[in-house]
Amino acid sequence: MKFSICCVLLFACFGCQGPSSSLEEWMRPGDKPKILSTTGIIDDLVGQIGGEKIDHLSLIEANMDPHSYELVKGDDEKFLRAQLVFYNGLGLEHGASLAYHLKKHPNKVALGEAIQAHNQEAIILEKKEVDPHIWLDVALWQCGVEPIVEALSLLDPLNRSYYEEQGKKVKANLQALDEAIIMKMKSIPAEKRYLVTSHDAFNYFTRRYLGQGEASWKERFCAPEGLAPEGQLSCQDIQTVIDYVEMHHVSVIFPEANIGKDSLKKIAAVCKEKRCAVKIASPALYSDTLGAKSYQEMMEHNANTLWAAWMH
Numbered sequence: 337m338k339f340s341i342c343c344v345l346l347f348a349c350f351g352c353q354g355p356s357s358s359l360e361e362w363m364r365p366g367d368k369p370k371i372l373s374t375t376g377i378i379d380d381l382v383g384q385i386g387g388e389k390i391d392h393l394s395l396i397e398a399n400m401d402p403h404s405y406e407l408v409k410g411d412d413e414k415f416l417r418a419q420l421v422f423y424n425g426l427g428l429e430h431g432a433s434l435a436y437h438l439k440k441h442p443n444k445v446a447l448g449e450a451i452q453a454h455n456q457e458a459i460i461l462e463k464k465e466v467d468p469h470i471w472l473d474v475a476l477w478q479c480g481v482e483p484i485v486e487a488l489s490l491l492d493p494l495n496r497s498y499y500e501e502q503g504k505k506v507k508a509n510l511q512a513l514d515e516a517i518i519m520k521m522k523s524i525p526a527e528k529r530y531l532v533t534s535h536d537a538f539n540y541f542t543r544r545y546l547g548q549g550e551a552s553w554k555e556r557f558c559a560p561e562g563l564a565p566e567g568q569l570s571c572q573d574i575q576t577v578i579d580y581v582e583m584h585h586v587s588v589i590f591p592e593a594n595i596g597k598d599s600l601k602k603i604a605a606v607c608k609e610k611r612c613a614v615k616i617a618s619p620a621l622y623s624d625t626l627g628a629k630s631y632q633e634m635m636e637h638n639a640n641t642l643w644a645a646w647m648h
């Protein structure tokens with residue numbers, strides 16, 4: 337019972353982000369700087385800092401996978417219109433047409449790489465490849481505030497003090513969100529905190545929130561698909577997860593909103609045959625996309641979903 341109470345009170349409202357501009361509004365000529373971000377997650381942070389002073393838009397909509405996103409009709413006009421483009425970098429946006437437009441845009445900031453420049457030791461390598469999913473560690477994502485404040489101020493120097501002020505508020509909110517998730521995940525017994533999802537997106541989340549302070553936090557997370565979810569799964573990939581489920585007595589596995597459930601269904605079916613039944617959790621976690629949520633809501637949703645599945 338005490339955990340139910342804890343669940344309800346954990347997340348305070350930290351204030352709201354202005355919604356992204358509608359496409360029509362964003363494409364219309366106007367006085368405000370036109371800012372384009374590749375993902376909804378980046379656009380959320382840019383929107384909170386730029387507030388009413390900018391027109392901001394996310395290129396990749398809803399639950400579309402940013403790893404393999406290719407430009408669709410009208411996207412090239414967005415690049416032409418954008419005075420400043422934010423993207424994650426660190427290998428996230430590797431669809432050829434998107435990578436090409438990012439490369440040739442004259443004014444862009446790779447937010448992940450700006451964060452990496454000051455936090456090299458915090459960047460996770462997975463089989464020697466950089467893991468781009470830095471936004472799932474709120475404390476690390478907070479380091480993206482400064483580069484956004486700086487880039488907006490360079491583009492629009494008259495509003496520098498506004499962007500700096502907003503940046504301070506956003507940092508304080510993110511810090512409170514980070515602390516709230518730490519508290520919530522700490523309330524789950526350590527023997528339950530073994531996370532299985534669809535693809536390797538949750539390394540940063542696991543290090544920060546599920547195995548805090550543990551040298552062996554990597555043992556707390558396993559996924560059949562690699563850093564980008566578009567690869568073909570081998571029998572070995574599936575078997576590795578089944579072995580993990582058995583070893584750590586995992587009873588629930590978590591789908592992700594932007595990825596099909598086929599691999600998890602396969603794992604659940606084999607586990608059932610072996611009489612080590614696992615459930616597929618519902619709702620799905622958000623890894624690479626926001627759906628219709630804000631970043632804060634997405635992170636709260638993930639923490640609440642894990643808590644509810646592991647504590648019941």
Ligand SMILES: [Zn+2]
Pocket residue numbers: 403469535536537563564565623624
């Ligand atoms: Zn991903």
